[in-house]
Amino acid sequence: MKSFAFVLTAGLLSVVSVFTLDAAEPVGKAKVIEKTPGLVAFWTFGEEAGQLRSSSGTKEKHPMKEVGGPIARVEGGPFSGYAADLNGKQYFSIPYAETGDLNISGPEAQVSMFAVVRIVNLKQSRTIAGMWSEGKGANDDTGTRQYAMLMNMPTYGGPNKLTPHISSEGGVTRRADGSAFPWCADYAATVHEVPTEEWCTLGFTYDGKYIRAYINGVLDKMELDPVKHKRTDPYFTKEGLDGKDRGMNPYYHGRGIFRLDPEKHASTKIGGADFTVGARYAVGSMLGEATIGKFGGLAVFNRAISEAEMMKLHKAANVEALNK
Numbered sequence: 138m139k140s141f142a143f144v145l146t147a148g149l150l151s152v153v154s155v156f157t158l159d160a161a162e163p164v165g166k167a168k169v170i171e172k173t174p175g176l177v178a179f180w181t182f183g184e185e186a187g188q189l190r191s192s193s194g195t196k197e198k199h200p201m202k203e204v205g206g207p208i209a210r211v212e213g214g215p216f217s218g219y220a221a222d223l224n225g226k227q228y229f230s231i232p233y234a235e236t237g238d239l240n241i242s243g244p245e246a247q248v249s250m251f252a253v254v255r256i257v258n259l260k261q262s263r264t265i266a267g268m269w270s271e272g273k274g275a276n277d278d279t280g281t282r283q284y285a286m287l288m289n290m291p292t293y294g295g296p297n298k299l300t301p302h303i304s305s306e307g308g309v310t311r312r313a314d315g316s317a318f319p320w321c322a323d324y325a326a327t328v329h330e331v332p333t334e335e336w337c338t339l340g341f342t343y344d345g346k347y348i349r350a351y352i353n354g355v356l357d358k359m360e361l362d363p364v365k366h367k368r369t370d371p372y373f374t375k376e377g378l379d380g381k382d383r384g385m386n387p388y389y390h391g392r393g394i395f396r397l398d399p400e401k402h403a404s405t406k407i408g409g410a411d412f413t414v415g416a417r418y419a420v421g422s423m424l425g426e427a428t429i430g431k432f433g434g435l436a437v438f439n440r441a442i443s444e445a446e447m448m449k450l451h452k453a454a455n456v457e458a459l460n461k
Contacts, residue, residue, distance in 0.1 A: 161218030165434070167193065169453035170216070170251070175440035177238045180414075182432055183217025186210050190221070190229060197237045201229040201414065204423075214433030215253050215336075215454045225261055225429040228416035233397075233409035236268065240409075241439055242283055244393035249342040249442045250286045250301070253434035253454045256333050259289045259297050263426035264417045265339060266435055269302065270410035273421040275319040278308035281402075281410045282321055283395050285417065286341055288331050293373075294366025294385065295326035299350045299357070301341030305392035307406055312372045322372070325350040325388035327357035336433070336459040338451045343394075344441035346378070347387040354451025356444055359385040433459070 163181075170179050171194030178192045178199045186207035189200035193216075205227035214220035221229075231239065241248045252265050267285025271277070282304035290300040302324040304310070310322040325348040331339065332352070340351040349356055361382050363369045368383075377383040378391065397409045410418075414435060416427035434454060442450075 161212040161214070163214070163216050163218045164458040165215030165253075165455045166453040167216040170194070170434070170436050170450060173436075173438065173442065173446060173450065175249070175438040175442065177241075177437050177439050179434070179436040181217035181434055182210070182214055182221040183219045184210065199231060199237065199239060199412075201231055204228050204230050204416075211431065213431070213459060215456065215459060216434045220255070220431040220433040222431050223415045223428055225258075225427045226424060228423070228427055229414040231412040233268075233411050236412050238439065239412050239437060240268065240283075241437075242394045242396035245345060246394040247343055247345055247439065247441045248284050248394065249340065249438040249440065250284075251338065251340040251434075251436045251438075251447065251450045252286065252432070253336065253338050253456065255336045255431040255433070256288070256331060257429040259331060259333055261426060262428040262430055263287055263289045264413070264415060264428050266412070266414040267302075267417065268410040268412050270407055270418040271321070271420070272308070272407060272418070276309065276317070278317065279405065279407045280304075280308045280321070281395065281397055281406050281408065282307050283410055284343065286339060287324070287417075290324060290326070292320055293322050293324070293368055295324065297330040298326045298328075299331050299339055299341070299352055300324045300326050301343075301348055301350050303343050303348055303390050304395050305390070307395035307397070307402070310372070312370075313376055318372070323388070323390050324348065325386040326359060326366070327352055327386055328359035329357055336431075336456040338454050338456060340447050340450070342441040342447070343390065345393070346389060346391045348390055349387045351447050353456070354448040356447075357386060361385045
């Protein structure tokens with residue numbers, strides 16, 4: 138911001154141009170997120186590069202560490218006036234042992250996530266956030282997946298779509314008869330692609346039965362087309378609720394969220410999944426599907442928020458103002 142100062146010197150009035158830097162102004166309403174019941178973490182990314190990013194308005198602060206060097210802070214975020222600018226080679230992380238109430242797991246667990254992001258390059262940018270360690274690749278059952286908001290999963294019909302995942306096994310998905318898929322197959326997929334090169338909100342809920350995916354506050358419903366969506370396996374078409382199909386969005390899961398048992402899983406699973414933002418451990422690497430783009434807000438809830446609440450969060454982000 139440029140301003141002017143008037144200086145009186147030797148009887149002459151001079152105009153001197155000076156520059157002052159105002160703090161970036163938030164366009165959204167952080168209090169709306171902070172007052173939503175069930176909130177366990179909410180990051181606004183207002184901290185400068187090199188600092189821990191801490192949760193706002195929650196019991197636990199959940200400080201996130203930068204991995205891969207200082208992550209740039211840029212102006213333009215909804216809730217702090219700033220955003221974290223990820224370059225596809227960096228991410229944020231909380232070690233598994235420090236996840237606290239972010240470690241949402243168990244047969245009755247529910248979870249929701251809400252993010253305000255500006256995504257670049259969906260070919261690489263496939264990870265928003267979650268507790269999701271996949272292991273080394275296809276048919277590797279050592280993973281400790283729990284919940285995650287991911288993007289562009291074409292294996293089972295989610296190319297360029299928002300694809301929130303829930304895992305009850307940690308490793309690969311298993312059919313009712315115990316036989317295994319090569320990957321985790323349990324995710325919803327939206328009808329529309331994730332917006333790129335513009336600010337948007339992405340969200341999902343899991344109520345213990347169904348995974349629901351939202352783009353810009355709207356439940357982006359899609360009916361299952363087994364052939365088109367590469368989901369002809371009976372697991373998708375006959376093992377849903379009451380023997381029906383599982384759907385696409387909403388997607389029926391119904392088996393809870395994986396919980397690591399150090400004694401039971403000591404010889405079969407990799408260590409517990411860290412909570413990560415912008416990247417995840419997949420195909421033996423943390424950065425293979427790391428995200429390029431800006432993160433202006435991220436919230437996690439320990440319950441399934443309603444459609445009305447998701448729209449309320451979207452409106453609180455005011456992405457229209459960010460996109461002007």
